[in-house]
Amino acid sequence: MVLLREKEQEVTISMDEQPVMVFKDVVKVYPLPSGDVTALEGINFKVERGEFISVMGPSGSGKSTLLNLMGCLDTPTSGDIFISGTRTGDMTDKELTGLRRDRIGFIFQYFNLFPLLNIIENVTFPMMLKSQKAVDPEKGRAALRAVQLDDKLFTHTPMEVSGGQQQRVAIARALINDPDILLCDEPTGNLDSKTGAGIMELMSELNDKGTTIIMVTHDPNIAKYSRRTIRISDGRIME
């Protein structure tokens, strides 16, 4: 009944007014032969539209589990997660995949571009998944220009450009479907400090333009670019 009331509310509230992400009493337990391991215990937080949040915590604190749940790559053992008002707990794999494609943009530490595709194709890949047809490469070019990548590099393969440039391509790819949230996993972890700073400047600019960003990092210097920090330890939030 509680859930039903919440769903009714969801209908009456416009999407722009809703929190982009809500975690309600989220617990994640991994059953192992040697005994259950509780990775997250009673996580509650809300991410409003336009926020720039960093998630920090020591190794083994549950950061990765939290990131997987935020990115709809995993489902909680108990509790609820809402992405733009949509409850993810009961979703099928197909629905979760659709949610990742349409509402979430991923940025990884190791860029994770497709080596067989050129830069334009890498950027437009999520668009093709969404539209199920060939897309106008001009849209890819516009997205790459928005992350300040030189036009000359557009037809190169990822291996032919620098790490910083690869991460800019990855950011353009993450933004191409106009997602509600940008999820970043150590976005500068594989870059030198100068290039990393450039990437963080770009992310700040994107946030200024309204992009909601959640960034997992262990680097306090990088976390400084965010406007709010969630600290996690032993599977609990210590905000």
Add this chain to the structure above:
Amino acid sequence: MIFWEIAKRNIKIHLLRSSLAMLGIVIGVVAIASMGILGNSLVLSVSDSLKTVGDSVIVTPHVGSTMGGFGGGAGGLSSISITEQNFEQIKRASAPNVAIPVLQTSDRMKLGVGSDEIVAAIYGLRPDDVPELLKLKEGGYSRGDSGCLVGSTFADDHKVKVGSRIAIGTDGDKGTLRVTGIIEERGMAFDVNTDSAIVVTKDWFDQIYNRNDYDSVVVKVKNLDDLPSVKTAIENQMNKRDKIVDVMDTRKTMETIFEAFGQITTFVSAIGGISMLVAGVSILNIMMMSVTERIKEIGIMRSIGAQRKEVMSMFLYEALILGVVGSLIGGAMSLLGGYAISALLLETTKYLFVASSLIHIVYGMSFGIVISLICGIYPAWRAANLNPIDALRHE
């Protein structure tokens, strides 16, 4: 679609590995198709040789018969033969179909002054029966006792033409015959094998070889559906108490021969099929390698929104490309191989470019594509069902 493009590029980037997998399919297709083509060409070749006699019932004396109706033949070739009385009985049993008595022997003959003596088969037929049994490619049927017909191979080998004269017997002691016509090539037959023989009138044959009995009787059956009943009628009439004649339904015999050839073709093609299965295992192996190498890529695709079926399609496309390209190359090579085998073994390629031979290429190619796809299913399924989190962590 982008997944098709990725599949193509992955094959291209691992060209050597992909080529080796395709080679297996090529060999499999060639094995199946060329064996099928060879088998079918053999069937067609034999069929061509036998097709002129598919409408006959052949009656021959039963070997080992001791019936009084069968006596020693004057020609010396056969110890038993069919008497005039037996022939009349066969004729009545097979009516209204035409029963043709056949006399056969062989003798020496000379084809011109100064030429060497040769030995060839001589058939004796009643003049009215000849057009029923034999078609001419040149000249006309001989009516008088001094004329004869010659087989096409006989004519070619000995440069015999219409109007040529043939002296029969040692030094022509049995008389000279004038060639009035050349018989169309008949190939190997159950009734009379005239290609390398000469055909004379029954009266001349009787007169020269002092024969009154026949070596066989050929019943030409007008309605092919009547073949079994004509055969039964003759058997019932002639073999009431003891088996004195053997009755052969040529169509049934041909069917048995073709069935045997068909089974041989199937068996040999099945051996080819085993090589295709081996090729399939190679595709499976390569696809599994491809999946293992690209686990991280699969994880990225899944995390940014690729559905399971899309990941699966990417690997199936890869298997399909390997199968289709391998099968196309295999198909082309089968055609060349079939051409070479036909030319070498059958000395003709006319049986290659017919639907029943070419269909074996289609079978081989279809089998190659299907095997590739089947062997791609498990790796594709495995890729599609990888846990995106584990796949992303994979190094």
